[in-house]
Amino acid sequence: MQALQCYVSESEESEEPPLKRARSSSPVAVRLPAPQLDGLLSGACALRVPAASDTRCVAQTAQEESAADPYEGRLCTLPLQPGDYACHVYLPLPAPPACAARQLSVFLDALSVALPTLRLLPLPLSQGLHVSLSRPFILRRHQWATLAGALRARLASCGGGGGAGGAGGGAPFSVAVTAHVSALLNEHGTRTFLALQLHAACAPRLRAWDAACDEALRTHGVQPHLPPGVPFLPHVSVAWAPGDVTRQLEAAAAQLESQGVRCMGWTAHVSAVKLRVGRLTAPVWGEGTAREAIFT
Secondary structure, three states: OOOOOOEEOOOOOOOOOOEEEEOOOOOOOOOOOOOOHHHHHOOOOOOOOOOHHHHHHHHHHHHHHHHHOOOOOOOOOOOOOOOEEEEEEEEEOOOOOHHHHHHHHHHHHHHHHHOOOOEEOOOOOOOOOEEEOOOOEEEEHHHHHHHHHHHHHHHHHOOOOOOOOHHHOOOOEEEEEEEEEEEEEEOOOOEEEEEEEEOHHHHHHHHHHHHHHHHHHHOOOOOOOOOOOOOOOOEEEEEEEEOOOHHHHHHHHHHHHHOOOOOOOEEEEEOEEEEEEOOEEEEEEEOOOOOOOOOO
């Protein structure tokens, strides 16, 4: 697995810290049970279900952990006031093909044996996969339309935006999600993310978009996606675990891959960049931007 230097976290939750970074260190040995490949790969993956005798113990443990720390160590970096909306600019990806989704589910299920605190992100895989083009930020209601307009203009004219230009901002294209996994730690050390890297050939276009989003967001007082000097290396987060478990996660993933349990890359069709405001979204590049941005 390649080491990544530094990353801003995805924005599935407004409480998520903004910065993720890879931690390079010596591997930690993790003992894994032999994977049941025949049963897992022959059809749809069945998630592990505790035995009936263990159900009460598992439920009681989860309830005690939730009561002790309902946020699982996460820190709220976007303290919302009345009238504030948590926002995020991102590139939504469609669901992976059935074969890739099945192998990813098998890999994550086997990984959760070694790391029981692992949480899938998102569930199901058909929803929420994306590449971030901003850190989480806050807008007021009267700023929605002006920022959407600024993003549309920047993305339509930036180098690497491609396509027909104009209000539509470019033609659809494809990105390659690779099978290379990385463990990324947020800046507060409260969450470790398991990410699939995008192919390097996708980086120039997405890097141009990331810079264009930074320019538009700067006019609204939003910090850049990444700190100065940190390269934009796009990735898709698929799971996370509380705390700093980068070494354990990387060691467990490497051992699974050595046993033949690994992810499968796929090609994803990209047709829009979206601005999320609270629970609403509006396209700011691609499909739907030929008219006034409408939040739905």
